[in-house]
Amino acid sequence: MTSPVSLSVEDGIAVVTIDQPPVNAINQAIRAGLKDSFEKAIADPAVAAIVVLAAGRTYMAGADITEFDTGVGAPGYHDVFRLIEGSDKPVVTAMHGTALGGGLETALSCHYRCADAKARMGLPELSLGIIPGAGGTQRLPRLIGAKAAVEMIFGIAPIKADKAHELGLIDRIVEGDLKEAAIAWAKQLVAEGKGPRRTGEMKVDTTGYDDAFLAEMRKLAGKRMRGQEAPERLLEAVGNSMTMSLEDGLAEEGRIGDEAIASDESAALRHIFFAEREVARIPGIDKSTPRVEVSTVGILGSGTMGNGIAIAFANAGYSVKIVDTAEAALQACEKRIADNYASQVARGRMNEEKAAETAALISYETDDNAFADVDMVIEAVFENFDLKKQIFARLDEVCKPGAILATNTSTLNIDDIAAVTKRPESVIGLHFFSPAHIMKLLEIVRAEKTSKEVLATAVDIARRIRKVAVVVGIGSTFGFVGNRMMIHGYIREADQMLLEGASVAQIDKAIYDFGFAMGPWTMNDTAGVDVMCKVLDTTGLAAANPEPFYNVTRKLGEAGRVGQKAGLGFYRYEEGNRAPIHDPAVDEIIASEAARLGIEPGPISDEEIRKRCVYGLINEGARILEEGTVYRSGDIDAIWIFGYGFPRFRGGPMFYADLVGLDNVYNTVAAYHQRFGDTWKPAPLLEKFAREGKRFSDWKAG
Ligand code: 3H9
Numbered sequence: 001m002t003s004p005v006s007l008s009v010e011d012g013i014a015v016v017t018i019d020q021p022p023v024n025a026i027n028q029a030i031r032a033g034l035k036d037s038f039e040k041a042i043a044d045p046a047v048a049a050i051v052v053l054a055a056g057r058t059y060m061a062g063a064d065i066t067e068f069d070t071g072v073g074a075p076g077y078h079d080v081f082r083l084i085e086g087s088d089k090p091v092v093t094a095m096h097g098t099a100l101g102g103g104l105e106t107a108l109s110c111h112y113r114c115a116d117a118k119a120r121m122g123l124p125e126l127s128l129g130i131i132p133g134a135g136g137t138q139r140l141p142r143l144i145g146a147k148a149a150v151e152m153i154f155g156i157a158p159i160k161a162d163k164a165h166e167l168g169l170i171d172r173i174v175e176g177d178l179k180e181a182a183i184a185w186a187k188q189l190v191a192e193g194k195g196p197r198r199t200g201e202m203k204v205d206t207t208g209y210d211d212a213f214l215a216e217m218r219k220l221a222g223k224r225m226r227g228q229e230a231p232e233r234l235l236e237a238v239g240n241s242m243t244m245s246l247e248d249g250l251a252e253e254g255r256i257g258d259e260a261i262a263s264d265e266s267a268a269l270r271h272i273f274f275a276e277r278e279v280a281r282i283p284g285i286d287k288s289t290p291r292v293e294v295s296t297v298g299i300l301g302s303g304t305m306g307n308g309i310a311i312a313f314a315n316a317g318y319s320v321k322i323v324d325t326a327e328a329a330l331q332a333c334e335k336r337i338a339d340n341y342a343s344q345v346a347r348g349r350m351n352e353e354k355a356a357e358t359a360a361l362i363s364y365e366t367d368d369n370a371f372a373d374v375d376m377v378i379e380a381v382f383e384n385f386d387l388k389k390q391i392f393a394r395l396d397e398v399c400k401p402g403a404i405l406a407t408n409t410s411t412l413n414i415d416d417i418a419a420v421t422k423r424p425e426s427v428i429g430l431h432f433f434s435p436a437h438i439m440k441l442l443e444i445v446r447a448e449k450t451s452k453e454v455l456a457t458a459v460d461i462a463r464r465i466r467k468v469a470v471v472v473g474i475g476s477t478f479g480f481v482g483n484r485m486m487i488h489g490y491i492r493e494a495d496q497m498l499l500e501g502a503s504v505a506q507i508d509k510a511i512y513d514f515g516f517a518m519g520p521w522t523m524n525d526t527a528g529v530d531v532m533c534k535v536l537d538t539t540g541l542a543a544a545n546p547e548p549f550y551n552v553t554r555k556l557g558e559a560g561r562v563g564q565k566a567g568l569g570f571y572r573y574e575e576g577n578r579a580p581i582h583d584p585a586v587d588e589i590i591a592s593e594a595a596r597l598g599i600e601p602g603p604i605s606d607e608e609i610r611k612r613c614v615y616g617l618i619n620e621g622a623r624i625l626e627e628g629t630v631y632r633s634g635d636i637d638a639i640w641i642f643g644y645g646f647p648r649f650r651g652g653p654m655f656y657a658d659l660v661g662l663d664n665v666y667n668t669v670a671a672y673h674q675r676f677g678d679t680w681k682p683a684p685l686l687e688k689f690a691r692e693g694k695r696f697s698d699w700k701a702g
Helices: 028-043 077-086 102-109 136-144 146-155 161-167 178-191 211-224 230-243 246-261 264-278 304-315 327-346 352-359 368-373 385-398 414-419 452-464 482-500 504-514 520-527 529-538 551-558 584-597 606-627 633-644 653-660 662-676 684-692
Strands: 005-010 013-018 049-054 091-095 098-100 112-116 120-122 172-174 296-300 319-323 362-365 376-379 404-407 427-432 441-445 468-472
Touching (some): 005 028, 013 028, 013 178, 028 077, 091 178, 098 102, 112 161, 120 161, 136 146, 146 230, 211 230, 230 246, 264 633, 296 304, 296 368, 304 319, 304 327, 304 352, 304 427, 327 352, 327 362, 362 368, 385 404, 427 452, 441 452, 468 633, 482 504, 482 584, 482 633, 504 520, 504 606, 520 529, 551 584, 606 633, 606 662, 606 684, 633 653
Parallel strands (some): 013 049, 049 091, 098 120, 319 362, 376 404
Antiparallel strands (some): 005 013, 427 441
């Protein structure tokens, strides 16, 4: 097998090149190749200095994450980095693209660093629940100071080359050809008699690394990485760099790093890293599948959804036409969009010119004939089946042949919507989550007749508008994946537990403490209790299910407590303030409903709240998996993490179930089945996998 690392020697300079597409992720072959090349270059009397660089679109983007499951094969990182750092010949490295994680740690073990102006550098390990375990916690503080090192690692996002230069992380920014510049610099170092300059021999600058700084960092971690252990592990490791020798610090880093890699938190975060990328892999679709050319997009409906979708598309460079027959609504939409761009400028996220240019991509029309020349229309009107059928018949008439007709429905049957058109192959569901320009999730709903071409186009478009798009089918499944699981598991249980004695605040807190972005009642008040009630009514779910089934939600809806927008929902809100306030009137509604149903309220533990909400999700998720509505369990995890605020560090509901053990989940679900009846009937796949000792991630569609 040819090594991904090559060595060439010219004019006294050895050039070591790493070439392993797509991102030069460091695995055993790269480590072995680096070791071999360095041994040769160091031993070669013709070599006076060594240059390390990477081929392709980026410098090394980190350790190969898949190796964490299998174990890091010899040679280890330290074997290689000791060799590089220990070289008596100066070692220059040149970075481009993204130098991340183990990639940047390689650069830290070199003696001199340069990069092109567009390069970015970072140690994003905390986002994977681990610490920079290949010397990063010891060498980075030595190079740029302990405070800057912790700030950079806690920041996760890579820093730009100019910032890296300012910090002393790199010595120079290179204009022109990076390789030539690095070789020229190596020759200059030799000519000037400059030898190695080892990071490991530097003394850590501890300026500003005090209790106040640590408190600030812990506060930041509490906000951005709530519930996670890796930030504390990192502080421990960096702390050692200030008191220990390099070798002792590295040994401790290894111990702490191994514990982090073995943690559930890291397993979950690594799972999501790959799940987020795997969702785009659709069986039967590849690069050769033809696509529909889409550059102009029509949006029907100028409500909150419509304007969020318009912003998402305009930001990605599409021309957008919003049509709404109600002139006043259209004007309000135009103003909201203008306000959005003004606020982007005010916050420094966009410059004025770019904001004006982007806003100008959106036009506003009252006549739907404007859709005659668009490549795709997304219908975003409220959930009314008859209305949507009329709309699709009309769109079919107005739009040019081949134009894609998409619906943003969250619950309706897309096959039935497609059936009113003469182009069912061009009809697809694009279920955005509000606010559509911010929420990462897009459920792409494949209807029975949706063509491969249209599906492939939708997946490409989703990537361009920076969504995590999960393809779900078949169009007729109620609520697709996310809403179906929410309604048939999560919130159903939360509602019932209110009747059984848990308070609104207790449920929200138990779920928030589990790691969700917010509890179910805060979420309902934000989204609108009326929205949930409407779904329950129009789909016939309320009528079809025996009581108690969303009794509290429905009572609140009937009482006009529709959520934050009304100042009254599951909580009370003061004018202009979103802070939820306990409202005894809600307790009364719950108590009288419980009495009417003959339910005797009693204490419920936080653990039971978490189990009933989350296991409810898992049980419904298992049905969805078995029905083949998604391709893999990670698709469901991505939906819940990117659309519903499920804690990322728990990996999504299905991965969380795998961690807890499907036998444990099954036993609890079976016990709930005994206690509460058929709503808790164990999903056959859960039962089967629990008996067979399998995990949901073992499941493959088809
Ligand atoms: C680390 O370094 C630990 C050390 O400190 C300690 C060790 C002891 N491993 O994202 P893309 C795959 S932890 C394996 O679509 P982009 C990715 O799955 C690591 N595979 O491209 C995808 O595969 P596929 C710290 C990886 O241009 C393909 O490469 N580093 C890795 O949008 C293309 O990726 C990180 O956390 C990896 N490390 O973005 C950086 N990275 O084509 C993680 C990528 O089969 N990576 N793949 O779906 C990234 O952030 C982005 O990939 C990057 C490129 C920004 C580099």
